[in-house]
Every structure is written in C-alpha cells, then in structure tokens.
Amino acid sequence: MNVHAAALAKAHRFDDRTSAFAHDVLEGLSQQPRRLSPKYFYDVAGSELFEQITLLPEYYPTRTELGILRDRGAEIANIVPAGAALVEFGAGSTTKVRLLLDQCNFGAYVPVDISGDFLNAQARALRCDFPALGVYPVTADFTAPFALPAAVKAMPKVGFFPGSTLGNFEPFEACGFLRSAREILGEGAQMIIGVDLEKDERVLYDAYNDAAGVTARFNLNVLVRINQELGGNFDLKAFTHRAIYNRERHRIEMHLISRKAQTMRVLGRSFSFRAGESIHTESSYKYSVGRFVALARGSGWKPTASWTDTGGMFSVHALVASE
Ligand code: AVJ
Numbered sequence: 001m002n003v004h005a006a007a008l009a010k011a012h013r014f015d016d017r018t019s020a021f022a023h024d025v026l027e028g029l030s031q032q033p034r035r036l037s038p039k040y041f042y043d044v045a046g047s048e049l050f051e052q053i054t055l056l057p058e059y060y061p062t063r064t065e066l067g068i069l070r071d072r073g074a075e076i077a078n079i080v081p082a083g084a085a086l087v088e089f090g091a092g093s094t095t096k097v098r099l100l101l102d103q104c105n106f107g108a109y110v111p112v113d114i115s116g117d118f119l120n121a122q123a124r125a126l127r128c129d130f131p132a133l134g135v136y137p138v139t140a141d142f143t144a145p146f147a148l149p150a151a152v153k154a155m156p157k158v159g160f161f162p163g164s165t166l167g168n169f170e171p172f173e174a175c176g177f178l179r180s181a182r183e184i185l186g187e188g189a190q191m192i193i194g195v196d197l198e199k200d201e202r203v204l205y206d207a208y209n210d211a212a213g214v215t216a217r218f219n220l221n222v223l224v225r226i227n228q229e230l231g232g233n234f235d236l237k238a239f240t241h242r243a244i245y246n247r248e249r250h251r252i253e254m255h256l257i258s259r260k261a262q263t264m265r266v267l268g269r270s271f272s273f274r275a276g277e278s279i280h281t282e283s284s285y286k287y288s289v290g291r292f293v294a295l296a297r298g299s300g301w302k303p304t305a306s307w308t309d310t311g312g313m314f315s316v317h318a319l320v321a322s323e
Helices: 003-011 016-030 044-054 061-071 073-079 095-103 116-129 171-185 201-207 214-230 289-297
Strands: 085-089 108-113 157-161 190-196 239-246 251-258 262-266 269-273 278-285 301-308 314-321
Touching: 016 214, 016 262, 016 269, 044 061, 044 214, 061 073, 061 095, 061 190, 061 314, 073 095, 073 301, 085 095, 085 171, 095 108, 095 116, 095 157, 108 116, 157 171, 171 190, 171 289, 201 239, 214 239, 214 251, 214 278, 289 301, 289 314
Parallel strands: 085 108, 085 157, 157 190
Antiparallel strands: 190 314, 239 251, 251 278, 262 269, 301 314
8 A cells, every 4th residue: 555545544544445445446546547446346236236237138147157057067066076165266146156056965165255244144044045064154355365264174175266257357367366276275176167258249248238227337336436435526427337348358348438527536636537538447358168278277277177058158167176
C-alpha cells in the first residue's frame, strides 16, 4: 500500500479488506489504461447481480456447465477415488457442487473462499442435505497458498474450479494458479475444471451485452462500491458499460466508458477522464480444448478427460497431477 492510501485507511479506520480495496482502486485508476480488478464486483449486491446474469437467456455458460456436470456425473464418479476430499476454489452458489456430491462418493467437502460469512452459510446448508459428508470451510484467498484442514490430509484430493473463473486470469496467472493448486492438493491429486470455449463472436458479444441490462448494472456496481465504501463521487449516469470480444487475445473485455470529460474524487485524490476514456474492469479469456489442454500440461497437470456440450459452447476437464 502506498503511504497516501495507508494514511487514509488509518484515518478512516478501515478494516484490512477495505484498505486492500482502497489501495487497488487508487493504483488501478492511476494506471494507463485505467483498470479495476473483477474480484471487486462481488459484494452482496454484485453477487446477486451475478446470480441474475446466470439466469439470462444470453448467458449460456452456467446452464451449459450444469448440463455437462449432470450428464457426465457418472463418468466423473468413475474417475475420482471413493472417499476423496473435494476442494472447491471459490465458493459461489452450491448448485454445481451438489451435482457432484449427488453423483460421486466424496468423503469430505472443503470450500475455500475469501468471504467467511458466505462460506459458513453455504456449509450449514450442505451439512443439512449431506449429513454423512464432512464439510470443512477454509477462509482464504485461493490464489495464494493455504493449508488444507487436518481432517482431510489423509484423503485423496480432488480440486473443483467451475464457472470458467480461470478465464478471469491472464494466461500467465492461469498457469500460476494451476501450479499453486497442484502444490496445495499434493501428489496424486485430481482436478475438475470448467472452461468457457471460443465460439461465434455474436454469441459471446450477446452473453456480455444482455438485452435486460443486468451485465451493465453488474459492471457499474464496482463504481457503486467505490462510492459507498471509499467515499467516491462517481456519477453512475456518466459512465456506460461496454463489452467487446478481443479476437487476437481470445478474451471478452468489459469496460466502463466515461460519457464526457469529467473529474471525480476518491480518498482525497482526483482522477480526470477524457470523453470516451475507459476503465478496464474484466477480462474473460476463452479457450479451445487444445489450448486449455496445452496450458494444463505446462502447469503441472495431465488432462485425462475433456467433455463439452453438443453445441461446443463450454468444456469441463479432468486433470491428474503429473509426477
Ligand atoms: C464468473 C468470471 C466466469 O467471465 O463470464 C459474467 C463473470 N462477467 N458476466 C464471466 C461475468 C460478466 C464470469 N465469470
């Protein structure tokens, strides 16, 4: 954290999480091009907006991945050892993990997420519905090393990383995450991972520019958070949502575009925007099966199975840690 942000954080008696947000916002808005991390979309309101996105007719990933996990559950059950601990990196809605828990014979479930409150609520619901399952939530940032609970140390490990969350990482970060997951899960571990596929640009475009405008509200929510939590004065009507497909880099980019020349303030600093200037808020990388398999191989894993829906929209991969 720079001196300025540290002093302000202290003056406002911010908790650690808010001061990390403050630091990242000041740093990201100072860069050219300006950027904000997509991890800041997900406060309570943002998580609700994301849940709404998953139900939109244009947003195919969630329902397509659920279909693959449902249809291929028996094959997944054949691959994973009985009594293994399922370690989920990031914990959103429990719909996907329930499909695996219903169809496979897991001995324990370890959801790992930065938001402890959310995790504990999720764990309570699962314990109710799967009374024989050991549920051991871990509050941690899953992109950094963390220790697995002692109770699962002796069990075989299966990582679970659904939703194409991997797509939010730059390719070098995706490699780093896969290597770190390999270290955390240990020798002999397996991994089930959902990855969105490259496809017709129109379909990709529509998935991030829905007619109902939910994705636009989701994108703008990061400015709402800056106003609410950091005392910013962003005029929400003066920024507009833009999502484009960057074909060379195989990624959807979400931006917030300044509708006019304007200056806004946050934490005692001012930021001047030109008309049309962008804040890059998210990249969502799309892979081909071949490019993902190559990435996994180069990151300490051996792909053992790849499944897609009949439309070739989304992929789920089974990996085993290489020696
Ligand atoms: C949760 C990162 C997979 O990239 O599709 C949805 C987030 N952003 N609509 C995605 C998102 C805009 C989503 N991921």
